[in-house]
Amino acid sequence: MxxxxxxxxxxxxxxxxxxxxxxxxxxxxxxxxxxxxxxxxxxxxxHGQTRIIRKAYEEDFYTQMMQESYELWAQLEREAGVQLYRRTGLLVMGPENRKGFSQLKATMEKNKIPVEFLEKKEFNQHIPNVNLTDGNGALVDTTAGVLYAxxxxxxxxxxxxxxxxxxxxxxxxxxxxxxxxxxxxxxxxxxxxxxxxxxxxxxxxxxxxxxxxxxxLKVVKINVCYWEEKIPGTYSVDHQFPCFIQMEPKEGEYDIYGLPSNEYPGLMKVCYHMGSETEPDERDKQKDRGDIDILARYITRCLPGLVPVPAVVESCMYTVTPxxxxxxxxxxxxxxxxxxxxxxxxxxxxxxxxxxxxxxxxxxxxxxxxxxxxxxxxxxxxxxxxx
Incomplete structure (x- = not known):
């Protein structure tokens, strides 16, 4: 010893x-x-190539922690001499009559986070190839972007x-x-x-x-899905397409999030923010694809420039508290x-x-x-x- x-x-x-x-x-x-x-x-x-970085949160404590986290990411970039972050902005869409979206707006305003509010009538000028769901509001966290994981x-x-x-x-x-x-x-x-x-x-x-x-703690397997652009580049990082979060439409459902096509050219990452419970050492035995059905319906309705069948499905795990x-x-x-x-x-x-x-x-x-x-x-x- x-x-x-x-x-x-x-x-x-x-x-x-x-x-x-x-x-x-x-x-x-x-x-x-x-x-x-x-x-x-x-x-x-x-693992995986990308994650979203954002200050857009409903809770003060997360937004405030992210202020320092951005500074520390910049410091890590300088020390490593490698680009770790790319600014794209984050489009947040959510039901205006639900507490979550209004709380997020209030937290961002209170903490003076740079944000653009998008009116329904001007939405498509700013964000082409996305259909905003009726009753949803939209805003952009302009400092958000992609972390290279x-x-x-x-x-x-x-x-x-x-x-x-x-x-x-x-x-x-x-x-x-x-x-x-x-x-x-x-x-x-x-x-x-x-x-x-x-x-x-x-x-x-x-x-x-x-x-x-x-x-x-509950462990869930996440299906990490990539969807093909009908016209390559439509939702790409090089065409300034933002990351997005579609806040849960109703109680008992979860957010949908997406990142512009980047790591796989011509494929956009769009995922459901929850999965099915699993044992961590038996992750690949969990075959539930109910979340993929939810995503396919959402893409058909709201992201018409994507083929609504995933081209690539990878796996990740969340460890979730109540x-x-x-x-x-x-x-x-x-x-x-x-x-x-x-x-x-x-x-x-x-x-x-x-x-x-x-x-x-x-x-x-x-x-x-x-x-x-x-x-x-x-x-x-x-x-x-x-x-």
Whole structure:
């Protein structure tokens, strides 16, 4: 057994764990980043070429965190010397008589986020080849755009290593022993750290069981769909087509979102913001395509320049909390075990600021953002500690 003791061990080298490890290494913390799969891989939630970055949120706390996240993404771009973000704007469409859309408008105005409101009569001049649903309002978050996901993950991991951090991939964690020094056992070895950060995505609950904690996390498989443009370029990033979110039309339904054709020329990414429950190690056995039927109907109605049959379907996983907000907190019993989980399909854009606050918790510092919306205690009746 090695006598080496790390300042911090981070489990899970997706974007949240990699950003956490990067901040720790920049703060001169001796850090080990453990990943169960060989890198790079497409088994979790951080792979794929693109994600939306935006400040358009209904909740103040997300919009305010995104202000700093944009600054940190720009800093990462400078440090890595690689473009990670492309500004396209984000078109948000939603029922004007529903609370969600009006709340989002109010939050953006309150936080002075640059926004353009589109009147129904001028909508098609600004946004061609999109049919605005009757009763929907529309606005554009002008600072929003596309994050290059795979490229971002590689850049952050590279910067972490440049700052002295160690990555060990292909090492599945099989046990965690809490204590003043936490002991982590993998299939290949045993590691010790003064603090531990668990950012294991869909595998978070399996790991937290070792530390006597169960959280109300649901893992769902997402069908990531790409749809062919009838005329190539109609919805392309080079033709200034924006990302979009169609807010849920009625209770019990979920948002639809899209990104302009970019990674696959001639194919636009349009997805349903929910999937079907799965076990993370059995993701590919989940064959439900009900969401694809919903998307095909929406595309036929609202995106007439796309062929309403997906040309490519890929897989991703969301780890979802009951309220769709993150968990960023210390273990209720062991303050040196930190948990970042439940990013609910909208966490990627936050990862530089999430990594910062998780690293602050791991270093015993007061986090630079109010983390009360992300506390474990909000699930007190569901968060079962067996200790």
């Amino acid at each position: 090695s006598t080496e003791v790390y300042d911090c061990i981070v489990i899970g080298a997706g974007i949240q764990g990699s950003c956490t490890a990067y901040h720790l290494a920049k703060n001169k913390q001796k850090t080990l980043l453990l990943e169960q799969f060989l890198l790079p891989h497409s088994r979790g939630s951080s 795979d490229r971002s993950l590689r850049a952050v991991q590279g910067l972490y290593q440049t700052n002295g951090g160690v990555i060990k991939d292909g090492e599945k964690v099989i046990d965690i022993k809490p204590g003043d020094v936490v002991t982590v056992t993998t299939g290949s070895g045993l590691y010790r750290g003064r603090s531990l950060v668990i950012t294991a995505g869909p595998w978070a609950n399996k790991l937290m069981t070792c530390a006597g904690l169960q959280l109300p 309220d769709h907000h993150f968990i960023l907190d210390c273990h209720p019993t062991y303050s040196n075990i930190i948990i970042g989980a439940g990013f609910s399909g909208h966490g990627f854009k936050f990862s530089p600021v999430v990594g910062k606050v998780l690293s602050q918790l791991a270093m015993g510092q007061i986090p630079s953002h109010d983390l009360s919306p992300f506390s474990i205690h909000r699930f007190q009746s569901n968060a079962r500690s067996s200790l």
